[in-house]
Amino acid sequence: MLKLNINGKALDIDADPTTPLLWVLREWVGLTGTKYGCGIAQCGACTVHVDGVATRSCSLPAGSVGAAKITTIEGLSPDGLSHPVQVAWAQHDVPQCGYCQSGQIMAAAALLKEKPRPTETDVAETITNICRCGTYQRIKAAIDTAAALTAASPASGKV
Amino acid sequence: MSQTMQLGRRFFLTTAAAAGGGLSLGWSLPEAAAQSTAGAELSIWAVIQPDDTTIVRIARSEMGQGTLTGLAQLVADELDADWRFVKAEYVAPEVNLANKRAWGDMSTGGSRGIRTSVEYVRKGGAVARAMLIEAAAAKWSVPATECSAALSVVTHTPTGRRLRYGELAAEAAKLTPPTEVKVKTPAEWKLIGRGVKRLDTADKLSGKTVYAIDVQLPNMVNAAIAQCPVFGGKLKSFDATKIAGMPGVHKVVQLDDSTIAVVADKWYQAKTALAALPVVWDEGPNASVDSAQIDALLKAGLDAKEAALGNKQGDFDAAFASAAKKVEAVYGTQFQNHATLEPMTCTAKWDDGKIEIWVGSQNGDASLAAAAEAAGVKLEAVKVHKHHLGGGFGRRGQQDYVRQAVTIAKQMPGRPVKLIWSREEDMQHGFYRPITQCRLTAGMDAQGNVTALRARLSGQSILAYLAPQRMVNGVDPVAFQGWNKEEFGYTAIPNVLIDHAVRNTHVPVGFWRGVNTNQNALFMECFIDEVAHAAGKDPLEFRRALMTKNPKQLAVMNAAAEKAGWGMPLPKGVFRGIAQNTGFGSFTAAVAEVSVSPKGELKIHRMVCASDCGYVVNPEQVAMQVEGSFVYGLSSVLFSKITIDKGRVMQGNFDDYQVMRLVEMPKVETVLVPSGGFWGGVGEPTIAVAGPAVLNAIFAATGKRIRALPLGSNDLGST
Structure with missing residues (x-):
């Protein structure tokens, strides 16, 4: 039996501890906002926060997470829309097919938490998630906007 | 998406009363008319609820290209709906079937989503509007001609009385739909042409969208x-x-x-x-096939006597024989996987x-x-x-x-x-973009005017694999996309010969965003650049001279060049390249600005893309498609390839099938120059010009022509 803290809830989960966190989230817990794209930590569609750090859950055995706090896209903000990154994303109408966007948003949110005013290089080096629709230009613009929103209202940036 | 997405008209009407009343409005389609059911109301495009919520039915599929929003704009504009009330939902295929395919074609590809349904969905909106006005007029006992509609409200102009669509919907639904309606002229459009936000964004930000x-x-x-x-x-x-x-x-x-x-x-x-x-x-029997054998098969096709004719004008052989100067080059592209992120x-x-x-x-x-x-x-x-x-x-x-x-x-x-499917299964069992080689040959007179141009394609045919019944006397028309008579941009060249040696392999092939304009535009635009260089002329000026008979295409190229500041000084070490193409009913051109370090590291600084898709439904959506198509196109030109060994695909995941990431993203600027009068495609046309613009800029920067794609391990360095 796995004990995990997901989006603020302590859960007992009947999954093998070697199961990647991604599949525990999707198939055992039913949180499907976190996506499968590659299974080898290449594409970033499965990005979640583990104690606030952007983590590719497809390659992380769920049993290794321990008591760390897991946040998925469903837990990023209470209404699913009000985190500064989500607000900025809506403003720039970033998603196309949208499949990678949970991961992109989680990666961006973690970056902004660590570096509230990231440079272009910070963004380029940190946001390595794949988007096949090619929304990168709008992701860059939205991160700038999110940084500005967070600076204007620091409390709203807290997860 | 609401649950009503699964409901057909009949079902909806029988349950509407229980749901608080609603209006289903439709329009008979060409297909339905052809089945001798002309005038019968068989379809529904809009549903209006008492609170004014306006649900537009969508037959095509949303895969990121924005068709859901664009189609809803078309209907809502004719309906004079307030955009704030508009939602979209899919028509269920079994409902389409049960209603004699009243919603028409559901296939979503070839950048056809809007351009081939624009007439009937707009009429659907116009019919709805006419019925709402008629219902209001009846309620007020006034002539319908004294009423007007705007922002989901019908107004009786002389008295200023108003009724919301939500108040009128139930009565309007009882009326017989008019058989003749007039759709708006472009001057009357309120939503078409506006960069409204996508309808499907919110759930994609919260993780709620259920793929x-x-x-x-x-x-x-x-x-x-x-x-x-x-x-x-x-x-x-x-x-x-x-x-x-x-x-x-x-x-x-x-x-x-x-x-x-x-x-x-x-x-x-x-x-x-x-x-x-x-x-x-x-x-x-295919277990011993490898990419080298496939390359050799295609190479032989370049010299084959027999080939399917694609485009011909004048007499290439005679003109080429008497040319003062000759240029020749062979280009090649590899198989590409789609690699949708959802397997x-x-x-x-x-x-x-x-x-x-x-x-x-x-x-x-x-x-x-x-x-x-x-x-x-x-x-x-x-x-x-x-x-x-x-x-x-x-x-x-x-x-x-x-x-x-x-x-x-x-x-x-x-x-x-x-x-x-696992990612690996997805990578190794696709319907790949066909592998293609091309030999291009040009002849010029003593003044550097192109008198003869020839392109011989050799490679796999999509139709031969997927739909052999659509082959026309051994010709795969898809293979010539961008080079067909109505598309080819260089018709001022008097003698042209374009043909295709079909060389099929055991590898499944299929349609791929922008296929086959990707390969064809890359071959042609890089080669024309080579010819311009051989003639000692500026690549833009050189193209202009060849495009005098293609004014729309020329205008788009000029728009891209002007926005990019072609001919103006650039920062040290930065160089430009240009490309143009026509495909999927739209005209496109791009200018790329790149630099290459002495070690050979490429940086794409800026790309300008101009597009004339006739009428623009949503300029923001078009810009998004330009940006996205450039990423998809450049991925295949710079990084990704599918190769074969022992009969199987050698790549398995995104570690060995590299695609473009944010760090490589240039600044992309979109210039829309809609000339009106037609509806061109948007999702695919611009992909074709991204690659050649960048490759031509790389040549300007390094003097190196990259002819075997992708760029991959080609050494661009000078040290």
Whole structure:
């Protein structure tokens, strides 16, 4: 039996501890906002926060997470829309097919938490998630906007 | 998406009263008229609820290209709906079927979503508007001509009385739809041409959008699949007993002579068990094929006597023989996978002779038909739940994964089975962009004017593989996209010969975003650059001289050049390249600015793209498609390739099938120069110019011509 803290809830989960966190989230817990794209930590569609750090859950055995706090896209903000990154994303109408966007948003949110005013290089080096629709230009613009929103209202940036 | 997405008109009307009243309005379509049901109301495009919510029905599929929003704009504009009230929902394929395909073509590809349905969806909106006005006029006992509609309100102009659409809808629905309606002129458009936000964004930011891979149903099981790694090979044997005790495993299912699946409670369990399942393949006659052999096959095609004619004017041979100066080059591109980020997936449930599927498909009708065929039931026994696609790019026009899910589900009666392909399976069992080589030859007179131009394609034909019945006397018209008579941009060249030596391999091929303009524009635009260089002329000026008979194309190229500041000084070390193309009914051009370090590191600083798609429905959406198509196009030009060894695909995942990431993203500026009078495609046309613009800029920077694509390990360095 796995004990995990997901989006603020302590859960007992009947999954093998070697199961990647991604599949525990999707198939055992039913949180499907976190996506499968590659299974080898290449594409970033499965990005979640583990104690606030952007983590590719497809390659992380769920049993290794321990008591760390897991946040998925469903837990990023209470209404699913009000985190500064989500607000900025809506403003720039970033998603196309949208499949990678949970991961992109989680990666961006973690970056902004660590570096509230990231440079272009910070963004380029940190946001390595794949988007096949090619929304990168709008992701860059939205991160700038999110940084500005967070600076204007620091409390709203807290997860 | 609301639940009403699954409801047909009849069903909706019978339940509307219980739901508080509503209006379903439609328009008879050309197809319906052809079935001698002219004038009958068979379709519905808009549903208006008492609170003014206006639901627009969408027959095409949303895969990121924005068609959901664009089509809704078209209907809502004619309806004079307030955009704030507009929502969109899919028409269910079985409802389309039951209503004699009243919603028309559901296939979503070839950048046709808007341009081929623009007339009938707008009429659907106009009919709705006319009925609402008539209902208001009847209520006020005034002539309809004294009433006008705007922002979901009908106003009686002389008295200023107003009624909301939501108040009128129930009465309007009882009226007979007018058979003749006039759609607006461009000057009257209020929503068409506006960069309104997409309708599908919010749920994509919160993780709430349910893609097919996210479907969760009571009692559901999951399936992982393996197909013979060598195309054309077969399944020889497997030993199901070896995995029988593994966690969650229910069953091993052999689907056909080359495919096997494991069904388990969870997909991760199915995948893990499949990896442990001993399988022996009979790899068959293709097991020794490799990319070198395929390259040699295509190379021979470049010299073949016989070839399918694509475009011809004048007498190339005679003109070339007397040319003062000659230029020749051979270009080549490799197979490309679609690599949609959501791998192939479909859920199916077989119950009491009926089949139900949950799928992201580029063609809802085809998914329904494929499910019926695989289940061995009539079309009427199928129900299809359409989900937004996690990428399509042409791959989800094929229905192989639907058939597989249904075949497995038949072995698990009463239980929904979700089939998910692993990334590796997806990478190795695609319908790849065809491998293609091209020899180009040009002859010039003493003044450097091009007098003769020839392009010989050699490579695989999509139609020969997917739809041989659409081949025309051995010619695959798709192979010449961008070079057909009505598209070719250089008609001022008096003598032109373009043909195609069809060279098919055992590798499955299929439609791929922008195919075949990707390859053709790259070949032609890089080569024209070579010819310009040989003539000692500026690439832009040189093209202008060849495009005097193609004014729209020329105008677009000029717009890109002007915005990019062609001819103006650039920062030290930065160089420009240009390319133009016509395809999918639109005119496009791009200018790239790049630098290459002495070590050979490429940086694309800026790209300007100009597009004339006739009328622009949503300029923001067009800009997004330009940006996105550049990423998709440049991925294939700079990084990705599918190669073959021992008959199978050598790449397995995003570690060896590299695609563009944010760090490589240049600044992309979109210039829209809509000339009006036509509706051109948007999702694909611009992809073709990205690659050649960059490659021509690389030449300007380094003097190196990259002719074997992708750029990959080509050394651009000068040290």
